[in-house]
Amino acid sequence: MSRIITNYLLTLFLMSTIICGVLTGHADFLENLPPEIQPLYNSDLDTWKPPEHLKRNYPYYLSGFDEEDRPVWVLEFGKWNLRDIVEQGKDAVIEFDKYVNQVILNVYNSTITKHEIVPAIIILDLDEYELSQLTSPATVAYYVEKLRLIVIAMKNLHAAYCINTNFVAQRFLNLIKPLLGKEFEKFEIYGNNPAKWKSRILKTIPSDQLPSWYGGSSNFKPVMIYG
Numbered sequence: 457m458s459r460i461i462t463n464y465l466l467t468l469f470l471m472s473t474i475i476c477g478v479l480t481g482h483a484d485f486l487e488n489l490p491p492e493i494q495p496l497y498n499s500d501l502d503t504w505k506p507p508e509h510l511k512r513n514y515p516y517y518l519s520g521f522d523e524e525d526r527p528v529w530v531l532e533f534g535k536w537n538l539r540d541i542v543e544q545g546k547d548a549v550i551e552f553d554k555y556v557n558q559v560i561l562n563v564y565n566s567t568i569t570k571h572e573i574v575p576a577i578i579i580l581d582l583d584e585y586e587l588s589q590l591t592s593p594a595t596v597a598y599y600v601e602k603l604r605l606i607v608i609a610m611k612n613l614h615a616a617y618c619i620n621t622n623f624v625a626q627r628f629l630n631l632i633k634p635l636l637g638k639e640f641e642k643f644e645i646y647g648n649n650p651a652k653w654k655s656r657i658l659k660t661i662p663s664d665q666l667p668s669w670y671g672g673s674s675n676f677k678p679v680m681i682y683g
């Protein structure tokens with residue numbers, strides 16, 4: 457008798473799981489978040505307004521979407537002076553940490569749609585990247601620390617186009633390469649010659665989804681500017 461009840465309950469459970477799964481496809485992806493990403497969702501990061509000085513000095517934005525509807529993000533990482541933060545001390549690092557976590561959350565969350573995971577494309581613009589970022593051990597230690605979370609989030613990365621890579625930025629990429637492991641295969645590295653990377657980028661991203669300086673149209677507007 458109890459076996460019949462158990463079977464009955466089991467069937468009921470399975471049916472409700474299936475029905476809930478169909479109704480809440482989005483929630484499904486959210487339930488299966490990597491455990492390291494989960495805390496980003498259970499925080500105030502979705503509503504937190506970063507201070508102006510961070511938004512000004514550490515720019516990034518959702519540029520648009522490619523032909524497969526993949527979100528295209530631009531990270532003007534060459535301008536990101538992490539050494540400045542690290543040298544300001546603990547409070548600045550705590551605040552900046554929150555900023556970076558919000559970047560990770562925004563990029564990761566853009567890959568989760570109602571019905572599927574749509575991996576992101578990142579344009580990593582390394583223009584203006586300076587050697588001072590690499591000669592500070594504390595700054596390098598900070599890179600390494602944050603990369604652990606970034607590698608996990610990179611599961612939902614389709615490709616990263618690294619552009620304007622000067623020889624200092626190349627050194628930065630060499631530094632992170634072993635830490636990224638096989639995720640580094642998603643990185644395509646281009647130098648300072650726009651003719652080379654523009655044609656590559658425009659092969660997959662429609663020009664109206666990109667700013668003019670990346671070969672996009674002059675009337676382009678990003679979907680959302682975050683930083």
Ligand SMILES: *[C@@H]1O[C@H](CO)[C@@H](O)[C@H](O)[C@H]1NC(C)=O
Nearest residue numbers: 497501502561565566568569
């Ligand atoms: C994730 O994106 C959805 C829109 O697709 C939005 O409604 C939701 O607030 C975002 N979640 C977080 C935590 O940012």
